[in-house]
Amino acid sequence: xxxxxxxxxxxxxxxxxxxxxxxxxxxxxxxxxxxxxxxxxxxxxxxxxxxxxxxxxxxxxxxxxxxxxxxxxxxxxxxxxxxxxxxxxxxxxxxxxxxxxxxxxxxxxxxxxxxxxxxxxxxxxxxxxxxxxxxxxxxxxxxxxxxxxxxxxxxxxxxxxxxxxxxxxxxxxxxxxxxxxxxxxxxxxxxxxxxxxxxxxxxxxxxxxxxxxxxxxxxxxxxxxxxxxxxxxxxxxxxxxxxxxxxxxxxxxxxxxxxxxxxxxxxxxxxxxxxxxxxxxxxxxxxxx
Amino acid sequence: xxxxxxxxxxxxxxxxxxxxxxxxxxxxxxxxxxxxxxxxxxxxxxxxxxxxxxxxxxxxxxxxxxxxxxxxxxxxxxxxxxxxxxxxxxxxxxxxxxxxxxxxxxxxxxxxxxxxxxxxxxxxxxxxxxxxxxxxxxxxxxxxxxxxxxxxxxxxxxxxxxx
Numbered sequence: 001x002x003x004x005x006x007x008x009x010x011x012x013x014x015x016x017x018x019x020x021x022x023x024x025x026x027x028x029x030x031x032x033x034x035x036x037x038x039x040x041x042x043x044x045x046x047x048x049x050x051x052x053x054x055x056x057x058x059x060x061x062x063x064x065x066x067x068x069x070x071x072x073x074x075x076x077x078x079x080x081x082x083x084x085x086x087x088x089x090x091x092x093x094x095x096x097x098x099x100x101x102x103x104x105x106x107x108x109x110x111x112x113x114x115x116x117x118x119x120x121x122x123x124x125x126x127x128x129x130x131x132x133x134x135x136x137x138x139x140x141x142x143x144x145x146x147x148x149x150x151x152x153x154x155x156x157x158x159x160x161x162x163x164x165x166x167x168x169x170x171x172x173x174x175x176x177x178x179x180x181x182x183x184x185x186x187x188x189x190x191x192x193x194x195x196x197x198x199x200x201x202x203x204x205x206x207x208x209x210x211x212x213x214x215x216x217x218x219x220x221x222x223x224x225x226x227x228x229x230x231x232x233x234x235x236x237x238x239x240x241x242x243x244x245x246x247x248x249x250x251x252x253x254x255x256x257x258x259x260x261x262x263x264x265x266x267x268x269x270x271x272x273x274x275x276x277x278x279x280x281x282x283x284x285x286x287x288x289x
Numbered sequence: 290x291x292x293x294x295x296x297x298x299x300x301x302x303x304x305x306x307x308x309x310x311x312x313x314x315x316x317x318x319x320x321x322x323x324x325x326x327x328x329x330x331x332x333x334x335x336x337x338x339x340x341x342x343x344x345x346x347x348x349x350x351x352x353x354x355x356x357x358x359x360x361x362x363x364x365x366x367x368x369x370x371x372x373x374x375x376x377x378x379x380x381x382x383x384x385x386x387x388x389x390x391x392x393x394x395x396x397x398x399x400x401x402x403x404x405x406x407x408x409x410x411x412x413x414x415x416x417x418x419x420x421x422x423x424x425x426x427x428x429x430x431x432x433x434x435x436x437x438x439x440x441x442x443x444x445x446x447x448x449x450x451x452x
Binding site: 031107192 | 293353356359422
């Protein structure tokens, strides 16, 4: 239960961190909050030769509005900062609703948004939320930068589209239009545990309460966050009476792999139950939003 | 690999310490073995049990998920620094004593460091908030009820006479 030896380097600037990663490649890992990386190092499941500590890079810890239509979150922003920012509940209610489900207070005090997304645990809440919100992620390297759509970012369990020399530095989430409502729900064995299954939903309705847009993604339902928006689109052009149809479409669309505590059939059952409740809640909120 | 050594200066419970540490040394082990502050307990060593919780610049964190080398220039409070004086307990410690909030005591330092910070953040908590704040600390003896009672009592006492 002690990490293997490694070389520790505290990054002095983003450019320094990126140059180090370019130099050391696969041998090196960025150390952000460390709430996923350090446990795996303590178990020696991960034995990086070099740790590049990016915690000194305070510019990576930031929240800003981009042209009024998106929220940009710096990779080193800790969950704690989001929990304590009053504007999050207003601009990103989906995140505000999900935060209490993410681990425990001590973990949220240290864990970072960028670390979570780069770790890409398919049972984790944030990846599903970023997919549901159609966010985009900024990858920087010594070679330059690019933006990656959330739908392309998560490629497998603990696997992302990041190249070996790239760092996720920001995530940008579009602010939802008027008459939108969102909902996050999950079922876990205990509060703070990884979800057996969870769902993030965003719905937009017109003045008559007819659904014009729906986005939905599951956590814990596959090898990556599972985008079930296409199935839920049964709801578009219809009102809440169509939620049962949308729920059934979501149930049929997924192919959950099951895990130690929930077999695939149970996960499919949970997907139906959670989709029904979350879509109903999001539509109700959209009518008042 | 040669030992990767780093010099660090860290403040713990108001005292400044200068040490040379290997990069892989966990903060929990640094506190216990280097500084001989064994009040911080080590349970699971992978961030689940909460026994090793300390306050980093006032914020509760798992010391088993931090490296000592990261603490250069930081300020840490451990359970040894919680009581206001050598002959006086923190209000929460007194309440834990009065309510039998511990049996074996292994989880207690982590619970004290978590919940004392919580009470500063949330001076008038209800039972649900206390249980939520306590959710990252495992206790296998008490069933938590007496800890919850102690935290609520401490909150009431702090309201009467803030420390």
